[in-house]
Amino acid sequence: MNHEVFMAGFGGQGILLIGNLLAYAAIREGRNTSYFPAYGVEKRGGAATCTVVVADGEVGSPVIGNPGAAILLNPLSMEKYFGRVRSGGLCIVNSSLIEESGESRSDLRVLRLPLNELALEIGDARLLNMIAIGAYAELTGAVSLDALKAALADALPERNHRFIPLNVQAIDLGAAHARAALGAAA
């Protein structure tokens, strides 16, 4: 099965890191994958997006117009990309920054998570990206949570490996919230 996910936020939210992490997890599972980043020339504050495809066969286009899933972390991304998610798909929305507005779609699974607050609960606002990717993996099964956690060693530079346990905790927290949301929907 093919999984395509589009991720967007502003520079500094860790979009490119979780895109990388997902691709490394896919490689660990022996799958094919492409990770395609597109970002502004700014290091922080500019727009950061990436598309990750996980496939059993050949990865076709690394660019996807209507992805099956999206992770949207800031209001600008919501405005630009929410409408593009394929009907029947999944959208994980950072409700800490994105207000519930007139935009709603009944043809999607939309999971609104207060990622900033959840990240602060476990000690560091910067973990919001890991919570989002944990929820994504849990809901789609694109990669296993175990592969995602193992891939932290590939995606993070050596000097940051001491933070792996905290990131694992964030991934688990995201997955737990996804499961709870699924339970509530059922």
Added chain:
Amino acid sequence: MQKRLLVKGNEAVAMGAIEAGCRFYFGYPITPQSDIPEYISREFPKVGGTFIQAESEIASINMLLGASACGKRAMTSSSSPGISLKQEGISYMAGSELPGLIVNIARSGPGLGGIDASQSDYFQAVKGGGHGGYHTIVLAPHSVQEMYDLTMLAFDLSDRYRVPAMLLGDSVLGQMKEALIPHPYVAPADLPAKDWAVSGKAGRAQRVVKSLYLGDGELEAHNWKLHRKYQEMRERETRCETAGLDDARLLVTAFGVTARIAKTAIRMAREEGLKVGLLRPITLFPFPDKAFADATARAKRVLCFELNTGQMVEDVRLSVSRDADVFFYGRPPGAGSLPTPEELLAQIRKHYKD
């Protein structure tokens, strides 16, 4: 199981070059290809290579000319505006029959343009970007694996024909990461010895590497010699990937990253029952014209898809069967987004006829 790594396209070029025995790199930084010199500058000291960040693109192409004249496997890399600056040196290399690899991770133009992916350097790459009516070998990878594989092939073809080779990528291929199986380089057993290299004449006759021919009839003879090599490459070295040609009613053709977008669009079209095939040129020079002639003996409609306003389509039109219709879809960079498979699918539906 073979080792599979997640690698960025630019790094795959650098890895392929080192594996193929390239030990001389000369370049000047420019986005979106600077990962290549970055990787090489880190890894060359471990293998005894020489890395020089030159004072300019023009200096670096002439350093490449010099290293190649000494018989060494050598390369440079840049992106579109930088490649323009190198054209004089490339012409001199072509005239001097020197091998060498020039990597263009293309961005958008003209002029300084922007850093978006673009295929607007097709004409410059395949028609001889400098003066004097020469060709370079032009290879167009469409995946990270091919960034690695075709870098190796480019060195081999360049050495075999003593013609400079260009690897033509773009900023998507340079920046994206995919699985790479870094297989070992095996030199072709029949690569000719570099018995022309100016390596110090002690104990042997003098050798001369030059592109200046002033003697009566010399330059004409030299140009005919170059022409024969280009003809020989056209006969022997064209490469392309095809799929679904058996029953295709419409043929989609694209190179590089647009071929990736095309593959997904073709899969979507097939799911709708449309018989659509793919012909992806891997060598842009020599152009796989016979493959187009053969494929269009059956499929009479061809849709050429490029990230520009129409360049390769001219070579497609020259190559297809006389009664085939050639359509074009493309757009220049700068829209802030790349064309999507869904967008190309709409074009496939538009031009498809059962």
